[in-house]
Amino acid sequence: MGAALAEAELIVAGAPILGFRLPTDAMRRSVLTSERNAPTPPDLSHPSMRTWLDALPHGRGRSAAFETRIWWSPGGAIGPIADKLERAGYPRLTKARRFVVKGKYGPLRDGELERARRWGAELAQAMG
Numbered sequence: 364m365g366a367a368l369a370e371a372e373l374i375v376a377g378a379p380i381l382g383f384r385l386p387t388d389a390m391r392r393s394v395l396t397s398e399r400n401a402p403t404p405p406d407l408s409h410p411s412m413r414t415w416l417d418a419l420p421h422g423r424g425r426s427a428a429f430e431t432r433i434w435w436s437p438g439g440a441i442g443p444i445a446d447k448l449e450r451a452g453y454p455r456l457t458k459a460r461r462f463v464v465k466g467k468y469g470p471l472r473d474g475e476l477e478r479a480r481r482w483g484a485e486l487a488q489a490m491g
């Protein structure tokens with residue numbers, strides 16, 4: 364990371380909710396054993412969003428946060444994502460977004476990908 368990120372004009376960061384919150388590394392590891400029947404095994408080859416945000420260099424850009432989730436869940440991931448981005452010097456450009464998946468493992472509900480694309484276009488427009 365480092366220099367390139369600190370120069371970023373906009374960071375769009377998102378994560379799934381697991382266990383009602385932004386997943387911890389321990390939670391992600393435990394999914395490997397607790398979710399043996401998942402359609403695809405979790406990909407742990409990259410750092411968790413939580414760890415990535417904690418290592419984010421201080422910057423001057425703006426930010427936007429999102430989460431993927433089932434529709435009825437309490438808790439959430441966007442609160443800590445948006446807070447960590449703001450604390451690192453990337454104030455929010457827009458209200459955070461929630462994208463809803465079907466079932467426990469996804470995929471996205473019908474229409475959600477289009478909503479995400481529209482949001483991306485709005486973000487680009489807001490950045491001028």
Ligand SMILES: Cc1cc2nc3c(=O)[nH]c(=O)nc-3n(C[C@H](O)[C@H](O)[C@H](O)COP(=O)(O)O)c2cc1C
Pocket residue numbers: 378379380381382383384394398431432433434435436437438464467468469
């Ligand atoms: C072990 C486990 C716990 C989960 N806990 C929650 C939860 O508390 N709230 C929620 O909305 N979704 C929960 N989900 C659903 C995930 O958020 C969903 O699978 C994810 O958003 C799909 O996105 P991905 O394909 O990027 O992983 C959970 C899924 C798993 C496998």
